[in-house]
Amino acid sequence: GGKTPQQAKVLKIGTDAAFAPFEFQDEKSKEYIGFDIDLIKAIGKQMGYEVKVQGMGFDGLIPALEAGQIDAAVSGMTITEERGKKVNFSKPYYTSGLSIVVKQDNAAIKEFKDLEGKRLAVQIGTTGANFAKKVKDAKVREFNTAPEAFLELKAGGVDAVINDLPVNEYYIAKTGSKDAKIVGKPLNSENYGIATAKKNTELAQKIDKALEDLKKSGEYDKIYEKWFGRKP
Ligand code: GLN
Missing domain, CATH: 3.40.190.10 (Periplasmic binding protein-like II)
Known part of the structure; x- marks a missing residue:
């Protein structure tokens, strides 16, 4: 507690922005864009946070979470048992493979x-x-x-x-x-999740709640359609 109203709540996001259409850089503006970027911005807004996106290598995301350098990793990251030992995952937000x-x-x-x-x-x-x-x-x-x-x-x-x-x-x-x-056929089925630090269970819960709200409001569907040209 003890936050003054002037303090903007910032959510520091790590992503490997070379994974279109989930996260990549706009050729001209060099801004980070994509499905994941729109989704986390909407989640942040829903939670009352300002989202700041930072690019890094995919294999650096979990270490960055563990070191507290970022609050969440949003990077087309598949929910796996192995990673689940090191980080928390949100509810699945995209089915891939x-x-x-x-x-x-x-x-x-x-x-x-x-x-x-x-x-x-x-x-x-x-x-x-x-x-x-x-x-x-x-x-x-x-x-x-x-x-x-x-x-x-x-x-x-x-x-x-x-x-x-x-x-x-x-x-x-x-x-x-x-x-x-x-x-060939898809080799398997995987679910993407938003990863947060193990100790930050409060943030993981807030993200899940925001994700649920965005699904109910239709905002999630809108973002999905924007990037995939069809309904989820
Ligand atoms: N979904 C794959 C994984 O989690 C690839 C993610 C990526 O390259 N951004 O390993």
């Missing part, structure tokens, strides 16, 4: 079993990286960001990328990569 991306002219990889022994690119510290490491005899290369993994595919340095399906779809549809395609 992994998928395979190959070059348009690749006829050899059609589904998961074809990945055996292949060269794979993934983003470091992600569920896609964990998944790739389980593929028999595959040679896995980890990149700092998803776009770097896609670039390596384009350059022919790897045979496939394993990454979140909605991000793969956006990459192929929006960033003009006509030379890439998604193959």
